[in-house]
Amino acid sequence: MSDKRETPLSTPSLQEHHCTVDLRLEKLGMVPFFQDLPEEQLREVNKKCTANHYSKGETIYRQGDSATMLRVVVAGNVKLAAHTLEGESVLLDMLQPGDFFGNPTARGRDVYSETAETQTSACILSIRLSDFREVMNRYPSVAMAVLDITTDRLNESRQRIQHLSTLPVTKRIAHILVTLGNKFGEKDSRGLLIQLPLSRKDLADMAGTSPATASRIMSQFQNDNLITSGRQWVAINNKAELLRISAK
Amino acid sequence: MSDKRETPLSTPSLQEHHCTVDLRLEKLGMVPFFQDLPEEQLREVNKKCTANHYSKGETIYRQGDSATMLRVVVAGNVKLAAHTLEGESVLLDMLQPGDFFGNPTARGRDVYSETAETQTSACILSIRLSDFREVMNRYPSVAMAVLDITTDRLNESRQRIQHLSTLPVTKRIAHILVTLGNKFGEKDSRGLLIQLPLSRKDLADMAGTSPATASRIMSQFQNDNLITSGRQWVAINNKAELLRISAK
DNA sequence: GTACTAAATTGATCCAGCTCATTTTAGTGC
């Protein structure tokens, strides 16, 4: 198994295009809630956006910062995390190109309730809240699409509350692996590879457990041939069985 | 303290007006996202609504039912809960007059992911999803108000995830009491009375713990004179201290 | 006031998962 001797994760090479206008426009059109916008309007929205490039591990904003921007992932991955005073962290969401984050809410004096950090190098579009509000006002379909996504996220979030309250750690982790597989998985010689740097600590922060426990459970899954994993990467070999574990 | 010998909770007497058209219209105007609608439009929306009266403990819809309605609490209280196959339940939200529930999302084939049940006798307005979508399309301010509320709920929900993952039960319950006090509290001879039937089981389902543990913690709070409580009711005597406990 | 019932309290025991500490190993860079 000498092929396990290097990260199977592909690193997005952003240097080349570095968020060109064309790429921005193309990606903007891919964002679910801009899809219905006519080409012309899209260009106008694009003009109001700023593109920023971040390298891996950079902080985009911190919880407590005043929330004046709505952001969209153009390329790369972003994770949203909340930190307690004691230094513990909770991983709230992992984002893909096309996902928005920040606060789409009107209330002016709002602050972010989470910290956004890149997990890979990434290109991020920012649009001022007031500008975005204007777009939503002019195109109700945009507002409704944002509402739909937010509602989905609320439901996911409530499901997670349910899991934290009722399921033992093993089931929670099995469920998380399946979910990540569905969202970030790519078929590969190793199985369904989760295209995302993913440490035991990340997993623990998602499952509400300790890194040690997450590690023990992953070891067990590995013994049972359900997954293959190395440092910061995981591939799923038997999704059906993981699903079964998470449910029963 | 002979006055503790009966529920201090006031029961909404709905029989009298029984959701008259006037009451409906008045309440509809109080709903945050209809506030901006011109009187005339409000009447039109009202025509598309159906009012239903429920007595205490009735189920409005069950998780898994197909989600074709958006609902608004006119009077009384509603709780949203999710149930596991093993019969455990998680309390997701407690609603007040003016709050909406159900699914504001477009996707036709959706089902409710939670069960809605009245906690007191209640009057509920229902509007078909397609009709509500139409209103949002015509009045973007409505869509944006719904989005704002949903975003707030998402943030609350994420905070709860954080608490479940990082705080011990005592702090979680202290926090829940403060929150409920802020939302449902009414000044009273006993202190800040939470105007809501609230059992130890409800509290446990909110905090992600067992009724026994919830009870032990409530006993301790009672010993420390932070709260006064009987069956299904709680009054807060020292909110500041509870807040301190929940934070530190 | 008395009887009744479901809620709440409380005790005793147990274990899933945490903590802390040590060892091993995957992946990188030379």
Add this chain to the structure above:
DNA sequence: GCACTAAAATGAGCTGGATCAATTTAGTAC
């Protein structure tokens, strides 16, 4: 290939909170 480093694995011991079961009590109905 070799050296280096941070991630992961793993062992040992401890504990917060669960579970189960018995007892008490608040509130209601008569």
